[in-house]
Amino acid sequence: MPFGIFIGELGDKTELTSIALSFKYPESIISLILGAISGMILADSIAILIGIYLNKKLPEKIINNISGIVFILFGIIGLFSILWK
Numbered sequence: 447m448p449f450g451i452f453i454g455e456l457g458d459k460t461e462l463t464s465i466a467l468s469f470k471y472p473e474s475i476i477s478l479i480l481g482a483i484s485g486m487i488l489a490d491s492i493a494i495l496i497g498i499y500l501n502k503k504l505p506e507k508i509i510n511n512i513s514g515i516v517f518i519l520f521g522i523i524g525l526f527s528i529l530w531k
Contacts, residue, residue: 460486 464482468475500509 460482464478468478471478
């Protein structure tokens with residue numbers, strides 16, 4: 447499972463930060479790896495549990511629509527943040 451999360455998060459800012467910290471603190475690489483992996487597992491587990499809860503309370507179509515709207519909003523916000531820098 448941790449390897450699957452590693453592949454799924456490949457290139458994520460958290461992973462890149464962990465790699466940079468491993469160069470800065472090579473004596474703590476095992477702690478750094480374990481902390482990064484456990485943090486991602488915890489964050490993903492929380493997201494999964496919230497998804498399971500919402501799936502029981504809301505129809506899948508509504509969840510898909512809300513997800514699509516949020517995705518589009520983040521895209522628009524990202525676009526405007528680039529344009530108005």
